[in-house]
Amino acid sequence: MTSRRGFLLGIAAASLTPRLTWADAGSPAYLGAARDQNGDFALYGLSAEAQIVFRVGLPARGHAAAAHPTRPEAVGFARRPGTYALVIDCANGQVTHKLQAPKGRHFMGHGVFVQGGDILVTTENNYAESKGCLGLWQRSKGYVRIGEVDSHGIGPHDIRVMSDGTLVVANGGILTHPDHGEGRDKLNLETMQPSLAYLTSEFSLQEQHILSEDLHHASIRHLSVADDHVGFAMQWQGDPFDIVPLLGLHKRGADPILFEAPLADQLSMKAYASSIAFNGAGTELAITSSRGGRIHRFATDGQFISAVSRTDVSGLASKGDGYLASDGQGALLSIEADSHLLNKTAGLAWDNHLVSLPLLG
Amino acid sequence: MMMTSFVQITLKSLAASVVLFTGGGAYAGPQADAVVRVVTQHAVPAVLNFSAQTKALEVAAKSDCTAGALVPAYNAGFDAWMGLQHLNIGPVEADARGLTIAFWPDKKGMIPKTLSSLIVGQDAAVADADEFAHVSIAARGLFALEYMLFDDEFNAYEQGSYSCELVQAITHDLAQTADHIAGEWTREDGFAATLTTAGAQGNQRYLSETEAAQALYTMLLTGLENSAEQRIGRPLGSFEKPRPKRAEAYRSGRSARNVMLSVQAAREFVVAMAPETPTHTLEVLDDVLAKLQDLDDPTFASVEDPMGRLKIEIIAQRIEAATDSIANDIGVPLGISAGFNASDGD
The missing domain is CATH 1.20.1420.20 (M75 peptidase, HXXE motif)
Incomplete structure (x- = not known):
């Protein structure tokens, strides 16, 4: 029954409705969470040169965030075993939605938007059934949960979307339960089986890789994607003095390739990788180790390029031909052939991860 | 020579560093x-x-x-x-x-x-x-x-x-x-x-005095933790399966001596870092040294004996107690703590 006049008015009104973009939040290139000197936690937007462009307070320490591809919206996840996530309007600092994990599940700290930004996919621990799952939330319906699918492994942690819409999930393999050690006790170290799982855009399993039995303690935790390559970073659950790979590179249809630095450098990482990123050109990739206070750079053919020492370094994202790294002492560093300081905010402790935003002009 | x-x-x-340090005009x-x-x-x-x-x-x-x-x-x-x-x-x-x-x-x-x-x-x-x-x-x-x-x-x-x-x-x-x-x-x-010269212009490594103090402090704690978890923890193994041959430098009979020297170094570090240290930390460290002396087991071979094992476990626990004490006696007053991400990643 819509009249032609009413219809045209509607279009006019729609075109007048402000459609906020990341430019309205100061055009950040990165998101990072930090604790400040008062002990408060906040989400920060950072420019391409690592200057703070916005700050939004958080109720507690977070882990990572999922950034909407176009709208200035970020979803901040509580740390494991948190059961809530907050949708934050980064243009005005308001919390617009609070996501509550269903009964028997908690968030794992990572998530990603798919389908043009309408569906948020969250990694979750279905501890009621001792398996991993992915929660699906629809933004256009007010972030209502519309379902969940199997992650095809225990302990899904990071999740990324590839350019063709395929999802890749790091199933860390470690079983936890909120009733045991505040959800951080590891209940299945003897039998853990981490995997890299690819799901189609319809969420059905497309391909899955499990590392060899001698590496079953290598918990695949964090991911970075460049074209059709997936880099994955691992955290060893055996002896920290074991000499084991912490970085892998995978292309669908092939076997994963594992990278190791020379013996002494590899040992200096303390068998732990915190974050991973490709450089902007996709020609190399790097991992950080907060425990080793190190950044290791590798060419995509596995050649070790260099190590950079930085106490408590953890967050890592691509920046030009190199990387942006963050540490627990408020520093944001540019890492290339040389590393140098871009920003240092006294009293800030940057948390585990940095999240890259697509630069959309 | x-x-x-x-x-x-x-x-x-x-002398040059101290001049630089105080000559910057900043309050030391x-x-x-x-x-x-x-x-x-x-x-x-x-x-x-x-x-x-x-x-x-x-x-x-x-x-x-x-x-x-x-x-x-x-x-x-x-x-x-x-x-x-x-x-x-x-x-x-x-x-x-x-x-x-x-x-x-x-x-x-x-x-x-x-x-x-x-x-x-x-x-x-x-x-x-x-x-x-x-x-x-x-x-x-x-x-x-x-x-x-x-x-x-x-x-x-x-x-x-x-x-x-x-x-x-x-x-x-x-x-x-x-x-x-x-x-x-x-x-x-x-x-x-x-x-x-932490915090001075041009110092890319330590961007503030806090960073330098924190870097040293972290080494002090990590050194003690290594002695408890690695030097003692490795030979201890488990009660069912002690691992005396995993003791550090057992071939040269230096396993217990190395723990003793590392604790002595930590004690010297503590005294230098905080000359006014409340006596509790020093008491705990001295207690560790006395217990190592009494143990009279250079290679920690007695991890295989229930009584010897208990004594060695207590030494490790006392070293861990020293790290807690250091956090209270030195970390809190100086406003420094161990790494934010290093101690709590995911």
Whole structure:
């Protein structure tokens, strides 16, 4: 029954409705969470040169965030075993939605938007059934949960979307339960089986890789994607003095390739990788180790390029031909052939991860 | 000769650092004072001592390389390392020198394998110091030398043999590594200056006094944790399966001595960092030292005996108690704590 006049008015009104973009939040290139000197936690937007462009307070320490591809919206996840996530309007600092994990599940700290930004996919621990799952939330319906699918492994942690819409999930393999050690006790170290799982855009399993039995303690935790390559970073659950790979590179249809630095450098990482990123050109990739206070750079053919020492370094994202790294002492560093300081905010402790935003002009 | 020149360099460069430090016009607060004290009273003397002792070991090996003759100089060198090994950032970390000096634990048995292959192949690297500096870290440093001097499969060599040359090459390489560490700590723009000019313009490594104090503090705690978790924890294994052969330096009978020296170094560190330290921390550390003395078990072999095991476990617990005490006595008053991400990643 819509009249032609009413219809045209509607279009006019729609075109007048402000459609906020990341430019309205100061055009950040990165998101990072930090604790400040008062002990408060906040989400920060950072420019391409690592200057703070916005700050939004958080109720507690977070882990990572999922950034909407176009709208200035970020979803901040509580740390494991948190059961809530907050949708934050980064243009005005308001919390617009609070996501509550269903009964028997908690968030794992990572998530990603798919389908043009309408569906948020969250990694979750279905501890009621001792398996991993992915929660699906629809933004256009007010972030209502519309379902969940199997992650095809225990302990899904990071999740990324590839350019063709395929999802890749790091199933860390470690079983936890909120009733045991505040959800951080590891209940299945003897039998853990981490995997890299690819799901189609319809969420059905497309391909899955499990590392060899001698590496079953290598918990695949964090991911970075460049074209059709997936880099994955691992955290060893055996002896920290074991000499084991912490970085892998995978292309669908092939076997994963594992990278190791020379013996002494590899040992200096303390068998732990915190974050991973490709450089902007996709020609190399790097991992950080907060425990080793190190950044290791590798060419995509596995050649070790260099190590950079930085106490408590953890967050890592691509920046030009190199990387942006963050540490627990408020520093944001540019890492290339040389590393140098871009920003240092006294009293800030940057948390585990940095999240890259697509630069959309 | 070497020693003298280093002392001169040190005094000169430290004077330069202190001038830089106070000349910047900034108020030198308690954190900065603590850093200067740890550097001048604890770190630099340890670095110089290690350099001197490894030089003496090299000289001793040149005159008589045989295992029996070299043990006293070896022990003096290892003792000196224990005064320094916890200071594992900066020059000790660079070029993986810490791991080159002390490759432990050797979980895959790489040391005897690498030494055997050098000896069997009569590898010419022993004749060229530059070439030897590129040999696997498993065949260099104190633990490779321990095999050569204390393990029956390696230590029966004579003067003039290939193994003798290998021992001389290892001691020369070790002294060189120590010399590099000492040089990089004490030269005018060296690591001592880097720490004591934290927060000054142009100091890219330590962007504030807090960072330098925190870096030192973290090493103090990590050093003690390593003694509890690794030096004692490894041989302890589990009650069902004790692992005495996993004790550090058991071949040379130094396992308990190394824990004792690391705790003594921590005590010296504490006193330098906080001369007004409440007595609790020092009491706990002294208690650990007394208990190690009473244990009278150089290699922690008694982990296999329930009573001995209990005593060793208590020593580890007391070392962990010392770290808690240090957090209260030093960390809180100075406003510093261990790493944010390092202690709590995901």
